[in-house]
Amino acid sequence: MRDYALIHVNGVPREVRGRDAFMMLADWLRREVGLPGTKIVCAEGDCGACTVLRAFAPRGAGGSPPRFEAVNSCIAMVAQMDGSHLVTVEGLQEGDVPAPAQEAMLRCHGSQCGYCTPGFVMAISGMLEQHPVGEIDDRVAANHLTGNLCRCTGYQPIVEAACAAAAVDRRSVGDRYGTAEAFSRAEEAMDRGLEIAHEGRRVFAPTTLEEACAFASRHPECRVAGAFTDLGVPINKGRAMPPALLSLHLIPELLEMEDDGRRLRVGARVSLASLRRRCRDASPEFARFLNLFASPQIKNVATLVGNVATGSPIGDTLPFLLVAGGSVHVASPPAGRGPLRRREIPMTELYRGYRQLALEPGEIITHVAFDHDAGDETIRLYKVSQRKDLDITTVGAAFAVVWDGPRRIASARVAYGGVAAVPLRMPEIEAALVGELDPRKAESIARAIGDAVQPISDVRGTAAYRRVLAANLFRRFATEVLDG
Ligand SMILES: Cc1cc2nc3c(=O)[nH]c(=O)nc-3n(C[C@H](O)[C@H](O)[C@H](O)COP(=O)(O)OP(=O)(O)OC[C@H]3O[C@@H](n4cnc5c(N)ncnc54)[C@H](O)[C@@H]3O)c2cc1C
Ligand code: FES
Ligand code: FES
Incomplete structure (x- = not known):
């Protein structure tokens, strides 16, 4: 040691x-x-x-x-x-020569009081490590800067600086x-x-x-x-x-992801950024959704297992894991000699109460696993927060439906976060969704969801507001799938 x-x-x-x-x-x-x-x-x-x-x-x-x-x-x-x-x-600087991000911040007037500037310079430099020259536009740059705040300058000159830095041939930090x-x-x-x-x-x-x-x-x-x-x-x-x-x-073994083509098993130390890259094929909607999770700085280290283990009912990945057949793998020492004891807990059985997990003392979560998107399935994930980037969820929702006709649902899975002490699967709503879906039925299901949830009031929203949000997220899903 x-x-x-x-x-x-x-x-x-x-x-x-x-x-x-x-x-x-x-x-x-x-x-x-x-x-x-x-x-x-x-x-x-x-x-x-x-x-x-x-x-x-x-x-x-x-x-x-x-x-x-x-x-x-x-x-x-x-x-x-x-x-x-x-x-x-x-x-960053090489001898007397500033790095491209430093030079560009100067030229584009990206700094005033300067207190935020080293952070922006580093975030831009991190972006440059990931994209070849010519691959960065305003949108990509703004996404890489969602984890940085500036109180004086305004973001436009900083985004311009990021794009200007990206246009310069450079020697990478790597x-x-x-x-x-x-x-x-x-x-x-x-x-x-x-x-x-x-x-x-x-x-x-x-x-x-x-x-x-x-x-x-x-x-x-x-x-x-x-x-x-x-x-x-x-x-x-x-x-x-x-x-x-x-x-x-x-x-x-905890730094790895295993993929058998049907299910992805994610080790406890895999970052959300690596997971997002892997999910672009296996689960594109989840990959898109992870864009809204925290900031690049957080995602580059934070783990899926950590998100699950916080037990927070507003953990962003939990509604998705609930509809994607998620489970956690745990390990603990053997009673005597022999291999570790291992067991798998379905996500639907993991949460016993507010931030209480069904783990025995000494058990460690080794992996979280979930299914790839099935070809005949529509998955949609939603997050409502007070601002779009780098904010905590007020209500989150996940819907997964398998079709057996253009508007006919063969099976459905529905999960919400932020509407109870634990993240919720909603089996009654799922059963009600099976069959023909039309606007009238969608409206009655939205109302049923609003009635079924039991949120609390806190700084992010009142219970009444959360009920409306929960119903509205289903209305949005139904409108999107019915309008094609
Ligand atoms: C600025 C900021 C923004 C954030 N934005 C979001 C967001 O948008 N959405 C969101 O859902 N969360 C967000 N979070 C919360 C946090 O980043 C996530 O929950 C993240 O996934 C936690 O992962 P971690 O690896 O850092 O966990 P850690 O902080 O290391 O651990 C979290 C908890 O899990 C337990 N734990 C970790 N690993 C294991 C294990 N293997 N076995 C058993 N228990 C374990 C720890 O003991 C601890 O209780 C944000 C946090 C910050 C600071
Ligand atoms: S000081 Fe604000 S993110 Fe670290
Ligand atoms: S330049 Fe002052 S906070 Fe950004």
Whole structure:
């Protein structure tokens, strides 16, 4: 076991031990590494001021070439960044020559007070790592900048700067910092697990699932850490760091997706960005919908398993998983000697109450699985929030219907989020949908949905508003499928 996390910052390897391993990455970069170009504004993943680029490539990560992606450093814990290659705004410039994103921000007047500027420069640089010259237009650029806020300049000059930077031939960050030497040093370190303890806190990252399950059952108080995008926010807002954290980032099988052509099995450390790329063929509607999930910085690390395990009734992926035959695979230590105990829990049985999961103490979710879209099926996913990008859902809905005629439904699955303490499948509504669908029937089903749900009132909307939304989302679905 290592007693340090290995992190390359702007090409320089750093072994991080003790207290520093429990700091948030942005604080560590600014205070301990002496790189204050990374800014902290919201400290909760919402503004992008703290954006850095990260590449992570442990052995067995599916063989895809590592690439540098934009991530928020304010809600990432340093130990969780073990094995990562980070580039901060200080690492972009080559000698006296500013990077294309920096040059373009200057030329296009993309900065005024400048506080948000390093974050935008890093988000633009992350975009440039993913698209060849000539592939970026206003729409693509705006999508890559949904995780960044600016209070002074206005977004048009910044989007122009992103497009201008994209038109310039450039040497990629990956070419500069993704050297074989740096990657092989990190790989070698990651062949060994990590355990760091400091003043009553401990983070443990083993390389096998067996060790992870044994730790979870020996330490029932431990929190399993996915990418920390949910866990990190309350810690920044004053909640104590959990006394024991179990990180799964070194376990090769959890970094993989398996696809048998019918069902996709997604490991606990697969990012939503990788999942979205994979779903373009397997489940295009889900891939489209993931556009609306958080921001690129969050999706580049956050996991599907983490979304499922938060147990939040407004988790965006849950209505989809409920209609797509979703299930979670869990593992726990054997009673005596022998292999791990494994079981599969259908999503319809996972949620027992508000944020309560049907997991036994010591059980870890290893994968989430769901069906590919079937050819004869229509799937539609909807999210209503107070603004389109980077916002929490008020009500979400998923509809999947199989047709046996132009307007005749053979079977239907309907699920909602944000209308009860748990995400809901609605079997009575599904049964009522079977048969001919016409506008009159659609209206009566919309009313039945509004009557059936039991939402609560909170800052995002009253119970009455949510009832109307739930009914209206079905009206929208029916209109879309009836109008073809
Ligand atoms: C700015 C911002 C925007 C966001 N936008 C959205 C959004 O649009 N839609 C949305 O649904 N969510 C959103 N979220 C919430 C969050 O990003 C997601 O829920 C994400 O999928 C969590 O994944 P993670 O890997 O970071 O989980 P973590 O934060 O690491 O963990 C979340 C929870 O899951 C548990 N857990 C993680 N892995 C396992 C495992 N293998 N076994 C058992 N338990 C486990 C953890 O203990 C913790 O309780 C947003 C968060 C932020 C900060
Ligand atoms: S400081 Fe706002 S996203 Fe990190
Ligand atoms: S330039 Fe001031 S916040 Fe963007």
